Amino acid sequence: MDFTPSATSREWLARLQDFLARYVLPHNAAWQGDAAKGVYPAFMQDLKDLAREEGLWNLCLPMLAEGEPGTRLSNLDYAPLAEAMGRIPWSAEVFNCSAPDSGNMELLQRHATPVQRAMWLVPLLEGEIRSAFAMSEPDVASSDPRNLQTEVRREDGDLVVHGRKWFITGAAHPNCRLIIAMCRNAGADAGASHGAHSLVLVPLDTPGVEVVRNIPIMQHASLDGHCEIVFRAARVPEANLLGGWGEGFALAQSRLGPGRIHHCMRTIGQCELALELACDRALERRAFGTALAQQANVQEWIALSRLEVDQARLLVLRTAWALDNGIPAQQLRSDIAAIKVVAARLQVRVVDRAMQVFGAMGLSPDTPLAWLWTWGRALRFMDGPDEVHLRTIARCEFDKARERGGSSADYFTTPEQMAQEPRVR
Amino acid sequence: MDFTPSATSREWLARLQDFLARYVLPHNAAWQGDAAKGVYPAFMQDLKDLAREEGLWNLCLPMLAEGEPGTRLSNLDYAPLAEAMGRIPWSAEVFNCSAPDSGNMELLQRHATPVQRAMWLVPLLEGEIRSAFAMSEPDVASSDPRNLQTEVRREDGDLVVHGRKWFITGAAHPNCRLIIAMCRNAGADAGASHGAHSLVLVPLDTPGVEVVRNIPIMQHASLDGHCEIVFRAARVPEANLLGGWGEGFALAQSRLGPGRIHHCMRTIGQCELALELACDRALERRAFGTALAQQANVQEWIALSRLEVDQARLLVLRTAWALDNGIPAQQLRSDIAAIKVVAARLQVRVVDRAMQVFGAMGLSPDTPLAWLWTWGRALRFMDGPDEVHLRTIARCEFDKARERGGSSADYFTTPEQMAQEPRVR
Amino acid sequence: MDFTPSATSREWLARLQDFLARYVLPHNAAWQGDAAKGVYPAFMQDLKDLAREEGLWNLCLPMLAEGEPGTRLSNLDYAPLAEAMGRIPWSAEVFNCSAPDSGNMELLQRHATPVQRAMWLVPLLEGEIRSAFAMSEPDVASSDPRNLQTEVRREDGDLVVHGRKWFITGAAHPNCRLIIAMCRNAGADAGASHGAHSLVLVPLDTPGVEVVRNIPIMQHASLDGHCEIVFRAARVPEANLLGGWGEGFALAQSRLGPGRIHHCMRTIGQCELALELACDRALERRAFGTALAQQANVQEWIALSRLEVDQARLLVLRTAWALDNGIPAQQLRSDIAAIKVVAARLQVRVVDRAMQVFGAMGLSPDTPLAWLWTWGRALRFMDGPDEVHLRTIARCEFDKARERGGSSADYFTTPEQMAQEPRVR
C-alpha cells in the first residue's frame, strides 16, 4: 500500500493548476456575470484554444488503443485533476472535460459505428459541439429504470421516440447538438429492466424534439441547462441506434464508473474550496471579543470538515484504483454506490459549515458558497437518490453475509457457554 | 498510489486470523465468564505459550536495530493485525500486544538505561509481567497537561512521587508490576508544559502506592482494570527516572503515534464485527411480514456503517503510512488527532445501529454489542476528549490558511467584478 | 391555552420534592451501594412507611369511583411528580409508584374479579408485594405481537402456560409474587393479533415457572431485575384469567397511555438532572485557560439540551392533557407513539453531552450519568423499538393525508399556471 500519487499525475496536476490560476480563475467573476444574464461568455473560445495549445485537452478520455484519441491517464491519475477543476465548475469545458460530454465521448468511442463516430464523436473531441444524455422522466421514479416510459419503436426503417424527459444536463448549451436518449423498447415487458431499453442518437434539431424549459435547480438556472425535453414521435434513421437493440441499460451502466469518479472528485475539490473559504473568514472575522478562529464551535466545524473531506477523498481514490485494477464486481459495485452517497452528503455538510462561518454573506452570490450548497443538495439526486445507492450497498453486504454463513454467532456468549472451562490443547 | 496490502502484511494476517479462529475465539465465552467473576482465566498462559511457539509474539514491537527484539513490521503492515485482534479485545494479551504494554515496551526500548531494561523491559518482552502508564488525574482536566498536579521531587538521591491518578489501564491485572508515572517536577512553573514533567518508574509494590479501586467504565469493571491510584510520597531511587529530568512530556508524546494506530485499528475491527452481527441478524429476523434485511431503514444503517468504516480505515492506514514515511509534522499531527476522533465516534455510531437491529438482545451480555457500544463511548475520552483533538486539527488548518495568505478571496465575485469583460490574451 | 400548572399539581409537587430532598436523596448513595452488592436496602421499608404517613402513596393510581382507592390526580397533574421521581429512579418504590406495578394495579382495578382483587390488588396497593408484566420473548421480534409464541391452553379447568419471556422488569425484586403473562391462545391463528391473546395471572412460585436469570442491561444488573423467565407447562386455575379469553391484546394496549406518560416524564426528570450536572461541572472545570462554561462548544451543548428538553416536556404534557380530555384516537395514538421516541432519544443525547462535559469522570459510577446514558439506550427498546412507533406516527399522517385528498398539489406552480393573470373578483 502506498499513498504517494504517481509522478504522471502530479505533473499533469501541476500544469493544470498553473493554467487554472493564470487564465481561468481571473475570468471567474466575468463568467458568473455573463451566466447570470444567460449569455455564453465571449472569452470561452479563447480559453479553449489556449488550453488545447498547451495540451490540456480531453484529459479524462482514456486511450483505448494506440493511435486512438485520448490520454494515457488512469482513473486514479485523473482524479486529482477532476478535483482541481471542481473548484471552478465551468472550467471543465475549457479542457473539453464537461459532463455529460466526457461520458458520452467514451460511450461513442466504444460503441459507435464509423458513421456515428464521424458524425458525433469527432466534433465532440474537437470541442465543436456539446451533447446531452437523457434518462430521468417527470412522471415516474426514474431511479428504478423499470419505470421509464419514454418509448422507441421501429417503423419503416426509422426509430420513433416518444416521451418526456427532464433534468437533462447540457441541453441548453448553445453548442448542444446531440441527445443520447434512453428509451424503453416498444413492446418490451412492463417492469423489465435488462434487455428492454435502447439508446438512440437524437439530433437536437430533429422535428418533434422540443426543449420545453431550462429547469432552475434550487433557484439557479444554469447556462448549460438542466432541461425538460419533449419527444413527440421524433423520428431518426435506424442507423442512429447506439449499440444493439435492447443494450441500452447495459451501455448506460458502463458509463457509470468513471463518470462517478469525476463528479465525486469535483465535489472533493469544492469541499476543499469551501474549507479554505471558511478558514480564511474565521481568521479575519471577530465577534464577542475574539476572532472566530479562536471559538471552539468554529474550530470543530473546521476540524470535522477536514477529517470528513480527507476520508471521502481516500474512498474515491481507492474506488478509482479499483476501477483501474480489476477489483471483483461486488466490491466495485458497492464502492461506486458508496462514493456517490458520501460525496453528495459531504458537500451539503461542509459547505453548510462554511456558510455559518460567513454569516449572511454566505447567502449572497458574492461567494461560491450559496451555489455550492444548493448544488450539493442536487447531487443527492443526480445519478439516483441516496436511497437507491444505500440499498445497493446493503445488498452487497447481505450477499457477503450469506457467503460467510452467519458466522458472527460464534461471537455470542450465552450463560451456558460462559460457564464452561475449555482446554487449549 | 496503490491500495494493495503488502505480501508481508497479508501473510502475517493470515497466520494471525488462523490462530484466532482455531484457539482464541473458541475460548471467548469462557474468558467472558471468568472475567465476569473477576477471575484471571486459567487457560491464558497456555494460549500465550502456543502463540509464542507459533511466532505470533510481540508483533507490534518495531525492531530498532539488527539483533534487537521486535518484528520488522511497519505500522502500515501491523495495522490489519491490530484490526483482527480488535474483534476479540482480550486476544492482544495472547500475543503480548496489550495496551499499554506495547507502548511502554517501545518507550523502554528507546529510553531505558541498561539496568532499567534488564529489570523491566526483559520481563515485559517475555510476557512475564504487565505494566501501566499513569497520566490522568481526577482533580483537573488532564487533557491539558499543564493542569497535572501529581508531583515528583528529588530528595536524598530518591524520587518522591505524590498525587492521585485515575483511569490507569492495566493496574488491576494480576501480573502488573510497574507504573510509569507522569509527574510534574517539583518547583516547575504552574501552567508550564514542556520541560516541566518527568516520567518515573514506580514498582507497584512501592510503599505509599495504593490502587484504591478498579473504576467500572460504563458499568463494566474490566479484568485489567482502569484504576484509581494514590501515591502518598512514594519513594523510588533516582535511577528510576525514565529519560531525563523534564523530558516527560516529550517522551509521552512520542508514545502517541503508533499506539493511536493500534487502537484505531482495533476499533475498525470491532466495527466490522458489529456490522457482521447486524447483517446476520437482519437476514434472520422478521417483523411486520418481512425480514429486517428487506426494510429500507435497516438497509440504510448497514450501508452507512459500511461506507463509514471503509473511510475510517483508509484514514487510519494513510496515517500509518505517513508515520512510516516521514510525512511533515503538521500533516501528521493533524492526522493522528483526526483518526482518534473518527474512530471513537465511529464505534458508537456503528455499534448503535447494530444494536438497533438486534432489538433488546443488543442490551444483554449475550452479544459483544453492549460492551462495544459503551467502550466506544469511553474511547471518546481515552487519549483526551474529542474536543482536544478537533482543536488540534483546526489549528493545523488555520496554520495552512495563514501560509496560503487568504487567497480564497480570489473566488469572491462582487457585482463590480461580474460586470467586467476580461480578455484572455 | 394556558401553560400554568394547576394548583393541585403544584401543591403535590412541592410536598413530593420536599420529601425527596429530606429523606430520599440523602439515602441515594447507600441505596446504590446496596444495589451494587445485590442487597435490598434495609431502610426501604422505613422510607415507605414514612411516605405513606405523609400521604405520598399510590400517587399515580386514578380514583375510578368515589370510595375506591387512588388519588384524584389527572395524568397532567401527576406528570410533574413523575418528573421529580425520575431524578432518583429507585424513589418510585418509596411512594408505591414503581413500574410495572402502577400499570398492573390500574389493570387489576379495572378488570380483576373480586377474588383476584383481594388476592393481588390489595397487597399491591399496600406495597406488600411487587409484580411483573411478561410480554417480550427472546425468539421473535416481540414488538409485533403477532409473533408472540408463549402459549396458554385450557386443560381440565386449568390454564397451562408454556414458553419463554425475557426482559421482564421487576421479577428479581425480593417481594415479587405475581407475573401477568401475555400469552397466545392455543389454537389461535398464527399471525393473528386481536382476539388471539389472553392475560394470565401466574404466581411466581407456580411449579414450572423459573426465573432463569436477571439479564444485565448494558452491563448493569438492576435490583428489581429484567429477567428471563421460562414457563414449563405452568398450571394455574382458570380463575387466574385476567379479563376475558382473547382480550389480552386489548387489555395490554389499555395499559399503555398512562404508563407511557409516567416513564417519559421520568426521562424528562433525568434529562434535567443531567443538564444540571453539566452546568455545574462546566462552571467549575477549566481547560486551556478558561472555564468550560466560557467555551462555545460547551455552551452549545447546554443550550441544545435546554431547548430539546423543554420541547419534549411540552409534548408529553400535551399528550397527558389529551389522555385526560378525550382527544380523538388517531391523534392520541400518534402522540403516544411520538413521546416514546422523543423521550428515549432525548435521554441518550442530553446525557451524552453531559458526559462530555465531565470528561472521564462521566464514565465512572461516581455520577448518575453512566447509568442514565445506558438506560436511555435501553429506553429505545422498552415498549417496542423506535422504529415501530415511527411507523405508527407515519401511518397516522398518511391517514390524515388521505382525508385531505392530496390537496397539497394546490401549492404546485407549473410554468403554465405561473403565466396566468387571474382576477380577484
Add this chain to the structure above:
Amino acid sequence: MDFTPSATSREWLARLQDFLARYVLPHNAAWQGDAAKGVYPAFMQDLKDLAREEGLWNLCLPMLAEGEPGTRLSNLDYAPLAEAMGRIPWSAEVFNCSAPDSGNMELLQRHATPVQRAMWLVPLLEGEIRSAFAMSEPDVASSDPRNLQTEVRREDGDLVVHGRKWFITGAAHPNCRLIIAMCRNAGADAGASHGAHSLVLVPLDTPGVEVVRNIPIMQHASLDGHCEIVFRAARVPEANLLGGWGEGFALAQSRLGPGRIHHCMRTIGQCELALELACDRALERRAFGTALAQQANVQEWIALSRLEVDQARLLVLRTAWALDNGIPAQQLRSDIAAIKVVAARLQVRVVDRAMQVFGAMGLSPDTPLAWLWTWGRALRFMDGPDEVHLRTIARCEFDKARERGGSSADYFTTPEQMAQEPRVR
C-alpha cells in the same frame, strides 16, 4: 394547564383560512410568475382591499389603548394566524401583516411623536406605504451590536447618517418609503452597546441614500428585496430621531419578542406544508415495487417531521403565552432565543426530508420546497446566527446553576458514601 386554543383565536383562524383558500391560494402561481419577472402583481391591491373589507387587516397589531388602532389579539391568539399565513409567504402583505412593517408599526405606535405618527404610522396602517429596518452591515459581525459602524451625527439641527447596511428586507418593494436606521452615535465609545445607538427615520428618497442592489438569497432575488443600502452623509431633520438619543439599542430589543413569535409560527406553517406535500407524494409515488409510503425510511422521515414540528410549535406557543403573561425576563430571554434556533433548524430539516421524497422535482420551482429549504437556511442568520442565540440560552442556564449553588453534586455517589448505611429516622 390547558392546550385548547381560545375561541377568539379559533374564530379568527377560520375566517383567515377561508380567505386564504378562496382568494389567495388561487393567485399563488400567478404571484410567483410575476415575482420571477420582478413585477409587482397587479391583483395585489384588489386582494388587500378585499381583506380589509372583511376585517382581516392589521391583525398582528396590538391595541395599546381603547380607540387606538389594532386588534385585541394576544400573541398567543395571533400565533395560529401567523402559521396559516406562513404557508403562502406573500400573503402577509394582503392583510398588512408583512415583516418588517408589523414590527415597525408597533415601534412607531409606542415611540413616535405626533408628527412622526401622522407622517409614517398612518400610511403604514393604511397599507399605503411599506418600510424597512436597517441593522446588518457587511463589514462587521452585526450579531454583536457593539460592532456596528454606521454612524449618526448631529449637525446644524440635522441628523447625518453615514455607513453601509445590507440584507435590509423590504427596501426593494415599490411602495417602500421609509428606512428605520440603527446607527452608532458619533463619539460613542467603540465597543459600547447600551446607550450608544439611535434610531433614525430616513425617507428612502433622502439624498445620499442609495439602494445599491437587491441581494439574491441562496440564488433567489425576492420582490420585496433584501437590499444593500449606502448612506452617504444622508441628512434628515432632528425631528426624525425615533425615541431618545442613545435609546436605539433598547428600542430595537423591544421589537424582538412579538416579531420572533410571528416568524417562528410562519416557519411552523411552512413545515406543515412541506410535511403535507411529502405525505401526498409518498402515497402517490412508487419505486422498486411499492409506494414510497410503504418504505420504512420514508415513514421515518414523515414521523420525525411530525414529532419535531409538534414540539417546536408547542415551544413557540408557550413563548407567546409567556410574552402575554409577564413571565420573568431570564426565562423569557432564553425562550425567545430558543424558538429562533429551533424554528430555523426545523425548517431546513423538515423541508430537506420532503425534498428527498419528491426526488428531482423537489429541486425545481414547481413545488414550494426549493424556496422553503433555502429560506430555512437563511433563517439561521435572520435576527442573528444560531450561535448567538445558543450562547444566550447557555448563559441563562449558567445563571440558574449559580442560583442553585452547585447542588447537583448531591447526586454524586462516591465509594465512601456508597459504603454507608444511613438511618431514616
